[in-house]
Amino acid sequence: MKKIIKLAIILAVIGGLSAFCLSLVNDVTKPLIDERATAKARIYLEAIFTDSDTFEVANENGNGSAIESVYIAKSGSTIDGYAYMLNVKGYSGTPISYIIGISTDGKFVGYEVLDASGETPGIGTRVQEEEFSKQFDDTSITNGIDTLSGATISSKAVVSGVNEAIEDFNKNYK
Amino acid sequence: MSKLTILKKGIFDENPIFVLLLGLCSSLAITTTLSQAIGMGVAVIAVLTSSNMIISLLRKIIPEEIRIPIYIVIIATLVKCVQMLMNAYTPELYDSLGVFIALIVVNCIILGRAEAFASKNSVIDSALDGIGMGIGYTIAISCIAIVRELIGTGGITLTNPFDASQVLFTFSIFKEYAITLFTQPAGAFLTFGCIMAVIQTFKIKKEEKNKAKEGGK
Numbered sequence A: 001m002k003k004i005i006k007l008a009i010i011l012a013v014i015g016g017l018s019a020f021c022l023s024l025v026n027d028v029t030k031p032l033i034d035e036r037a038t039a040k041a042r043i044y045l046e047a048i049f050t051d052s053d054t055f056e057v058a059n060e061n062g063n064g065s066a067i068e069s070v071y072i073a074k075s076g077s078t079i080d081g082y083a084y085m086l087n088v089k090g091y092s093g094t095p096i097s098y099i100i101g102i103s104t105d106g107k108f109v110g111y112e113v114l115d116a117s118g119e120t121p122g123i124g125t126r127v128q129e130e131e132f133s134k135q136f137d138d139t140s141i142t143n144g145i146d147t148l149s150g151a152t153i154s155s156k157a158v159v160s161g162v163n164e165a166i167e168d169f170n171k172n173y174k
Numbered sequence B: 001m002s003k004l005t006i007l008k009k010g011i012f013d014e015n016p017i018f019v020l021l022l023g024l025c026s027s028l029a030i031t032t033t034l035s036q037a038i039g040m041g042v043a044v045i046a047v048l049t050s051s052n053m054i055i056s057l058l059r060k061i062i063p064e065e066i067r068i069p070i071y072i073v074i075i076a077t078l079v080k081c082v083q084m085l086m087n088a089y090t091p092e093l094y095d096s097l098g099v100f101i102a103l104i105v106v107n108c109i110i111l112g113r114a115e116a117f118a119s120k121n122s123v124i125d126s127a128l129d130g131i132g133m134g135i136g137y138t139i140a141i142s143c144i145a146i147v148r149e150l151i152g153t154g155g156i157t158l159t160n161p162f163d164a165s166q167v168l169f170t171f172s173i174f175k176e177y178a179i180t181l182f183t184q185p186a187g188a189f190l191t192f193g194c195i196m197a198v199i200q201t202f203k204i205k206k207e208e209k210n211k212a213k214e215g216g217k
Helices: A002-048 A124-128 A130-136 A152-172 B003-011 B024-029 B034-057 B064-089 B091-097 B099-106 B108-118 B123-153 B185-216
Strands: A054-059 A067-075 A078-089 A095-103 A108-115 B155-160 B163-172
Touching: A002 A067, A002 A078, A002 A095, A002 A108, A002 B064, A067 A152, A078 A152, A095 A152, A108 A130, A124 A130, A124 A152, B003 B123, B024 B099, B024 B123, B024 B185, B034 B064, B034 B091, B034 B099, B034 B108, B034 B123, B034 B155, B064 B091, B064 B099, B064 B108, B091 B099, B099 B108, B108 B123, B123 B155, B123 B185
Parallel strands: none
Antiparallel strands: A054 A067, A067 A078, A078 A095, A095 A108, B155 B163
């Protein structure tokens, strides 16, 4: 009995020490990793709102399940539109993350996929392609987005995220 | 055993990939490009050397009964640290290696060296063993990667791991005749098999020579 307790204590001490080391390294690297994620998102934001010069984070942690963050694109002090960074579960639960842009007058102005690497190549990955993304070319958000036949699960997931973004836009920015 | 032999045996006589045949899963998966192979090799050297040192330091404290869970905790901590550091400082490499960084935890080379060497030898010897084994691993996967990248894409490109846009050197000789099969998993097995065959041939020849010498005495 005594031995078991001794072994448990040794293992616990080593576990505690390793947790301490991990938190130290995390403290050092976390700001850099976050900064990189923002920089990566910024490239896509600039691709959608080409004229805008500043992107303000309006909602760090969105209220919807799919909305990760909302950015307000501004040139000077006028608002150009809103970018929704979305993250949904695609086929077999792997995440698809993407950004959509909605202009102030309620039109889609852009769609950029950040990561759809978990989708089936040639099937689910079609959500990154022209046939799907052209639906976001300057069309009114009231029209909605159609799913892709043959890639129903992946595209449905993307559409559900888009609908959430539309709902949020109508509620907060319209 | 002298310090130099310890260092050298990981590279030649006990090369983890070509002789011990350990940790093949990740080494076959990440050897599509030379840059990735070198990046993976450096990560393994870092983890292997530090895990060997820590386990050797603690070898008198670690009770026999729970040594394996303790090794796993130590190795997992080190791998996680390396993973976070790579994510922060070498983001492109981190993205391309993906899940295989995390899988260093279960790479049998590391647990194997902890159990077979570090738990019985001094700190300096264990560190040398880690460096030697790590270099051996890096050389081995670089060989596989060079063959695969050359045949699969027709050229070799080595990028700076800290900045993927900076190309250290690149050449392309037969782009039009590249066999893309070699960048796929099947190509990894083909390459590995051929390299193993070459090494075995040399080994057998060497043994025969040694035997002939002994016979001549």
